[in-house]
Amino acid sequence: ETGVTQSPTHLIKTRGQQVTLRCSSQSGHNTVSWYQQALGQGPQFIFQYYREEENGRGNFPPRFSGLQFPNYSSELNVNALELDDSALYLCASSLRSGGAGETQYFGPGTRLLVL
Amino acid sequence: SQKIEQNSEALNIQEGKTATLTCNYTNYSPAYLQWYRQDPGRGPVFLLLIRENEKEKRKERLKVTFDTTLKQSLFHITASQPADSATYLCAPGGQAGTALIFGKGTTLSVSS
Numbered sequence: 001e002t003g004v005t006q007s008p009t010h011l012i013k014t015r016g017q018q019v020t021l022r023c024s025s026q027s028g029h030n031t032v033s034w035y036q037q038a039l040g041q042g043p044q045f046i047f048q049y050y051r052e053e054e055n056g057r058g059n060f061p062p063r064f065s066g067l068q069f070p071n072y073s074s075e076l077n078v079n080a081l082e083l084d085d086s087a088l089y090l091c092a093s094s095l096r097s098g099g100a101g102e103t104q105y106f107g108p109g110t111r112l113l114v115l
Numbered sequence: 116s117q118k119i120e121q122n123s124e125a126l127n128i129q130e131g132k133t134a135t136l137t138c139n140y141t142n143y144s145p146a147y148l149q150w151y152r153q154d155p156g157r158g159p160v161f162l163l164l165i166r167e168n169e170k171e172k173r174k175e176r177l178k179v180t181f182d183t184t185l186k187q188s189l190f191h192i193t194a195s196q197p198a199d200s201a202t203y204l205c206a207p208g209g210q211a212g213t214a215l216i217f218g219k220g221t222t223l224s225v226s227s
Binding site for chain 2: 004033035040041042043044045048056058088090092102103104105106107108109111
């Protein structure tokens with residue numbers, strides 16, 4: 001069973017640029033969620049995709065967008081980067097089975113630094 | 116708005132003692148609550164899930180309680196070891212398909 005992988009591991013961008021982060025879900029999972037984790041904080045929910053459709057969004061502006069592909073891998077795109085976007089970006093996959101309580105399996109994260 | 120508080124940002128205990136971490140939530144009625152462990156620079160790792168109709172859940176040296184009246188979950192690590200040193204996150208969850216909301220976490224340090 002392959003775990004959740006993310007690429008790249010680290011990234012440095014300048015303010016105003018755009019970035020794309022990638023995530024491969026754990027085998028058999030149909031749901032992917034993205035989180036932003038600033039230093040010393042818990043992960044903050046950005047959005048979730050289920051079967052290629054956005055299925056919930058946190059308090060993030062539209063310049064944060066995403067995609068989920070037929071193989072359930074996913075991308076997070078951030079436009080017009082700001083200094084405050086510097087954080088660890090986490091992808092988590094899960095299997096939606098209809099009942100409450102989906103365990104989320106996290107990838108190692110992408111560390112983004114915006115200068 | 117929904118709010119999650121983990122009682123302290125840091126907890127220091129000696130090896131062999133029991134660590135007790137607290138998670139309180141307000142303006143929220145979660146159907147379940149999860150606990151995760153996070154090591155520096157790594158993604159969180161799932162530890163335990165407890166549902167609203169369960170009072171207690173155990174897994175090896177870990178025990179979680181869930182009091183929906185007090186709106187509180189306690190997370191215990193018995194016979195703690197230095198390898199248990201990490202940040203522990205609680206995440207109350209709603210129905211299927213809703214996102215987890217994480218607390219800030221409590222950083223546990225176990226000294227030998």
